[in-house]
Structures are given as C-alpha cells and as structure tokens.
Amino acid sequence: MTLSDEQQIEALRRMWQIRFFEEAAIRLYGEGRYRGSTHPYIAQEATALGVCATLRPTDQVLATYRGHGAAIAKGADPRGMMAELLGKATGMCKGKGGSMHMSQTDVGFLGCNAIVAGHIPIAGGVALAQKLDDTGAVTAVFFGDGASCEGVFYETLNMATLWKLPLLFVVENNEYAISTHVSESISVPNISMRAQGFGLPGVTVDGRDFYAVYDAAGEAVARARRGDGPTLLEAKTVRWGRHSAVAAGPAGANIDKWKLTDPIPRFKQELLQRGVVSEAQISDIERDAKATIDDAVAFAIESPYPELSELQTDMYA
C-alpha cells in the first residue's frame, strides 16, 4: 500500500491531536475537573496512526484503557472524547464510561476496555464475525506488554490462528507495568516471539517510527484481508510519563533521553525530507490540531452533567 500526501498529513495532524489531548487530560485532572484516573498515550502516537492508516472505516479497532490514541487514530470525535473524560452528558458514552471506556462504534472504534487483555478475545469474536460476513474487513486489537502476560491473549492467539481470522494483534511494548520492567516480567526479549508457539507471523518494529509501523501493519492487514489469518505485531516504545494519573512508576530520570526518541518530531522530519510538507504547512497542522483539542476542552467544560434519570438507561437493549 502507498500512502498519499493527504494521508500522511492527516496522520501527523492526529498524532498531534493525541499528544494535545493527553496533555490536556493530565492538566484537567490536575485541575480536579474529573476523578478516577487517566492513562496517557504520549510517546506511542506513531503506533496508533501507523496501524490505523492501514485500515478502512469499516474495519474495527479495540483498545485498552490506554486507548485515547487508538480512538483518535480511528477517527473518534475529540469533543465527544473530552466530554466523556469529564463525565458530561455530551460524552461519547453519555458520561457512563469515562477515560477507560471510550468508544465510538460508528467509526469502527469498538472501545477501550479496562480489564487488561479482556478485550483481546472479544476482538477475536469480532474478527470471526467479519470472516463469516466475508466483506474483507479486519480487526486490529491494541494492548500492552502487560496484557501479553494474560492467559486470554494466548487463548486468542491459538483460536485466531486456528480459524485464520482477519485479526491484527498490536502489542505496544512500552517496557513498564506501573513500575515493573519487562525484563522482570516477560521471559523473551521480543513479545513477537510468542507468535512462534502458535504458528502465526510475529514481527517487532520500532513503535515510534510511523513508517515502520505502517509497513508492518500494512502487510499484516493485507494478509488478514486475503484470508491468511492473524499477525502479531510488536511495536516497541518507551513510556515517558507516569503509568496513570494515579500511579507513577519510572519517569523523570531518563525522560530527557527518552524524549530524544519522540515519535512526533521524528515523523515531522521525515515528512519534510520526503517533501510531503513544508515547514509552514507543518506549523499550520500543529496549530490546527491544537485548536481542535482546545475546542474539545471548551466544549467539554461547558457541557452539562448527565441527568440522574440516565442512571437506569442503557442497562438493557
């Protein structure tokens, strides 16, 4: 697959939207505008965009509680997301989901899930439905290194390979649980090696390199659309910041080093070198992304809270 200039520009715009969204989420939490927690996707933006740039609107994406990035990458509305974060009636889930349960099914974003790995086998069922529908649609399921230790991940690798499902497993290895490093929790150097035991392709790429992710995901998605089954794609990155608004974990000491690998400036440079955009255009795109998120924040703050009558709705279909 080849990317048009417009697609690459849109990818940059959404990477910035994710970055600004997450920075705003952290700021708003600090201001006490919402409770609970939030799990920033900062430094992983290239992975969400690299994968979602290979997908069609009719394809499905499922993500974890660190899922704001996948949501924006798949085309979710930042206004609905920010309002959801603040628990407002205008939120994409009417304020019932919050940070960890965002979803927008009309753009093929089948939501964030807050049980680590709980969504992986659900994605398997979605992919099975796609296979039976025979429309060529695929599912991409995002999850972290932590989820790769849960049993249902292996159950799904087995079933998806056995049944040749159109499923792309995207494990985002950001190296840390709250504090435990992958070297203390995972028995192999690359999570993609897990694929060998299940008979599907396993690929590791630099998750901060948009083009590397795009190329690997494109190959996996093409394979899935052909009916040849799933692929396990490991996108390596490093979490800069805290695990969540509540739990800290390693950050600070290495942050300057980590920031040298920031995926956004890297993508920006590549776009300039490839002649896709000019410096002036880049500034416009950044400003536009910032304006989108500022607007989402204002919208969310101004929006009303849900009526108490909403408590009992959406329980049953």
Add this chain to the structure above:
Amino acid sequence: MHELTYAQAINEGIREEMRRNQKIMVLGEDVGKYGGVFGVTRGLFDEFGGERVRDCPLNEAAIVSFAIGLAIQGRPAIAELEFMDFTTFAMDPITNQAPKLRYFWGGQVSVPLTVRTPIAAGLGFGTQHSQSLEAWLIHVPGLKVAMPSNAYDAKGLIKSAIRDPNPVVFAESIGLYATKGQIPDEDYTIPFGKAEIKRKGDDVTLVALGLLVPKALKAAEELAGRGVDVEVIDPRTVAPLDIETIIASVKKTGRLVIAHVASKTGGIGAEIAQQVVERAFDSLDGPPVRVAAPDVPIAASAQLESAIIPDVADIVKACLSFRNARA
C-alpha cells in the same frame, strides 16, 4: 403436542431459533459433531454446519468472549460451558464485559449472548463439577439468569434467552435432563421475570429453584396428606426475579420457605427472604426459612453428597417448622 426430555427440549429450542435467524452461532467444547458433553447440541452441527456450530479449544474465557464479539457484531451467540463450575474461568467476560458493555458505552451496542451451563448437583461429580453459582451472577447488574425446572419451561426459556438482546446465563440442571414433558407443536416462548405458581395453597409459600422444583412438588403432595396446603412457586428466572408473585403468595399464607441447591450463605434464598421482609413483614407469621446446601464443598461420596443436597424430606421439615403450622 409431543414428548421431549428437558435436554431435547433445549435442543429443539436452539434448533428452531437457529432456523429462524441464520446469524445465530453456537460455540463450546465438543458441541459440534459430538453434540455436547450431555448431548444438548446433538444434531445441530449436521443441520447448520461447522461455521455456525463451532467446536472450540478448551478455553472458557475465550469461548464466552468470542461469543460477545460475535454478539456485538449482530450475531446472537450461544456459548456452552460444560459445568457451571467452569464459569469461574470465564468470569471476566460473563460479569465484567457482557453485562456492562452496553452501559459503559452509552447504549452503542447490544449483547445478545446466551451462556448455557449446567449444574450437576447430586450426581457424584465432586466439588468442582457440582456447584450452583447463580447467586454470584445475580449480584451483577445487567445479567439475566434463567433456571428452568422442566422440559416445557426449558424450551420456552431458551428461546427467550436467544431472542433477548441482552446477556443471559442459562443455568440447566443435569439432574433434570432426562425428565420428560409435553411440548406444544407450535412456537412458544416463556417471558423472563414471570414466576409460575406450580401448585396453589393457603398455608405455606414454597419458592423452589431448578432441580428442587420437582422435589418441592413432591413435598407439597406429602404435606397435603398431613393437612398442610403448600403453594409452590417456581421463579423460572432469578434475574429478573418475579418478587411480586412471591409477595402476593406470602400475603396469603404468612409463611415462606425458599429451597435451592446452592449453599446457604449468600444464596438467592437470602435475597428473596429479605425482599419479602422489606415489603411484607407484617404478613409474615415467622421468619422465612431457607432449605439449602450446608456451607461445605460438595463431597463426591454418595453418602456425603446426599447429606448436602436438599431432598424432599428437608423441604417437608422446613414447611413444618413454623411454630404455628397447622399440621
């Protein structure tokens, strides 16, 4: 009318629904060619093929989760878990996912999921194959739980479960699989949340679940001979629970006995008793009485298990325990 066993009635219900809606899927362990560990899905593979009736690896969590994924994509899915004890491996999809997705996504999806799982109490399968865990499930808002007690209800309830756009756990009783009933030839369903008064009576309200419904009816016959007129109620679904029918009965009888196979502490008996106490305290002649398994793991030995699983004699005794009972 035609005669079917409880197991055959469930099979017929699934078969009719699968004919009615081509999207319906069955997933489980050995549910395909083999027809299920207890034969409940027998013949479905031959009629509907391996795409719709899928033998799965032995991974309960993934079976239920895959069924959820199918359901939210518009394919009503029936997952079979071979024993209710095995729901423990699938508790995340059953309790954290299926009943909540619609709510926390603000109504964007519906989850037409049926988890069929049988209770083996009283059959010597031992403690990890014999538990009745329905009380765990009714504690989770959003989940419906059916417990059929006879072939006619089993068919009507499984059809309602499959047509329901919400998640249902369908708790079958293996001890009832071979019991026979008359089944109408025409299509019928039994609504959820509607109890059946199996026997009218004025002296004691006896609410029994699943396997204990036939035993409750036997107990009522025995008590009738001793001058105690028992009203036997089968809730048929425990979530939603038809508390109105139970309360109306208690207002008439003043006495309440609840009988279930599950262990006593935290069982559904406690919930029913409390709801009656809250709403019909003044009608009660005495405290509600529970007939339930003692709080021990279910032993395999027939000698020990028979002391655990409530029997007709236990129910009779409970109904006679009221100080002012008329017998």
